[in-house]
Amino acid sequence: MSAPPSVPVGTTETLGNGDTARASLEALRSEIAKAVVGQDPAVTGLVVALLCRGHVLLEGVPGVAKTLLVRALAASLALDTKRVQFTPDLMPSDVTGSLVYDARTAEFSFQPGPVFTNLLLADEINRTPPKTQSSLLEAMEERQVTVDGTPRALPDPFLVAATQNPVEFEGTYPLPEAQLDRFLLKLTVPLPSRDEEISVLARHSTGFNPRDLESAGIRPVAGAADLETARDAVARTKVSPEIAGYVVDICRATRESPSLSLGVSPRGATALLSTARAWAWLTGRDYVIPDDVKALALPTLRHRIQLRPEAEMEGVTPDSVITAVLAHVPVPR
Numbered sequence: 001m002s003a004p005p006s007v008p009v010g011t012t013e014t015l016g017n018g019d020t021a022r023a024s025l026e027a028l029r030s031e032i033a034k035a036v037v038g039q040d041p042a043v044t045g046l047v048v049a050l051l052c053r054g055h056v057l058l059e060g061v062p063g064v065a066k067t068l069l070v071r072a073l074a075a076s077l078a079l080d081t082k083r084v085q086f087t088p089d090l091m092p093s094d095v096t097g098s099l100v101y102d103a104r105t106a107e108f109s110f111q112p113g114p115v116f117t118n119l120l121l122a123d124e125i126n127r128t129p130p131k132t133q134s135s136l137l138e139a140m141e142e143r144q145v146t147v148d149g150t151p152r153a154l155p156d157p158f159l160v161a162a163t164q165n166p167v168e169f170e171g172t173y174p175l176p177e178a179q180l181d182r183f184l185l186k187l188t189v190p191l192p193s194r195d196e197e198i199s200v201l202a203r204h205s206t207g208f209n210p211r212d213l214e215s216a217g218i219r220p221v222a223g224a225a226d227l228e229t230a231r232d233a234v235a236r237t238k239v240s241p242e243i244a245g246y247v248v249d250i251c252r253a254t255r256e257s258p259s260l261s262l263g264v265s266p267r268g269a270t271a272l273l274s275t276a277r278a279w280a281w282l283t284g285r286d287y288v289i290p291d292d293v294k295a296l297a298l299p300t301l302r303h304r305i306q307l308r309p310e311a312e313m314e315g316v317t318p319d320s321v322i323t324a325v326l327a328h329v330p331v332p333r
Contacts, residue, residue, distance in 0.1 A: 056160070088127060
């Protein structure tokens with residue numbers, strides 16, 4: 001499984017305004033589908049990240065609509081969005097902003113960078129050096145940027161959706177473990193099926209322009225108020241001691257795997273619990289079950305573990321290790 005399964009339509013639950021917020025977030029799927037064919041699991045993952053105040057790393061080969069997916073999400077939300085194309089010559093100040101001297105007032109004033117937005121698309125994040133990559137660390141973790149010793153708060157909501165290419169490594173700088181761990185989810189964007197690819201060609205033959213989403217009919221169907229209501233409802237989603245123990249057992253099992261040199265940290269355990277709660281709420285329940293944990297285990301944990309070189313040479317993958325752990329750890333009744 002490359003990403004969380006798509007959200008079932010028509011589920012209900014009584015949580016006050018939560019039903020309205022859930023309906024608005026479910027409507028994102030149909031709006032994004034006007035521009036992107038398929039990729040429902042990736043859309044669901046982005047919605048889960050918004051609910052959990054997390055960030056998303058989208059990985060896929062060129063041409064599978066990673067950038068278009070994020071742009072369509074931004075167009076479907078009444079939120080401010082900016083895009084940064086990460087290149088080898090990009091400087092940290094190009095992302096965070098900098099102090100600029102104003103000759104008229106003889107003073108320095110702060111000019112905000114593109115990070116001061118609700119939804120930041122960090123395109124090809126692994127093409128910029130570590131110094132510039134690290135400029136996002138404080139923003140992603142602390143929701144603020146410090147320039148010249150002065151912290152400046154970022155807007156809320158704030159989400160970084162970063163893309164990277166998994167097959168072309170020339171001129172790239174792999175993300176360090178510390179930054180990978182800041183991403184709530186790592187979603188793989190697969191190649192479309194034959195029928196989906198035919199549908200893509202049919203849309204383009206009738207004049208679809210991926211650079212003009214407004215002409216595709218995409219309109220905002222949810223906003224900051226819907227997100228805040230939904231987050232409040234997710235926070236009320238119940239977690240039993242047995243489910244909390246199940247999450248801990250899964251993460252501890254990765255630390256004991258002979259295929260791994262680095263297992264899931266306690267931060268990863270809290271992330272898995274958070275995403276499982278969001279998934280439970282999206283599917284219409286106010287409590288978490290083991291299937292919620294299983295549904296989000298791969299995208300939440302796959303980037304938080306590190307394979308041993310010998311295991312990698314034998315064809316072991318992070319996903320296969322996590323799948324084996326899920327099969328081994330006892331499921332609470």
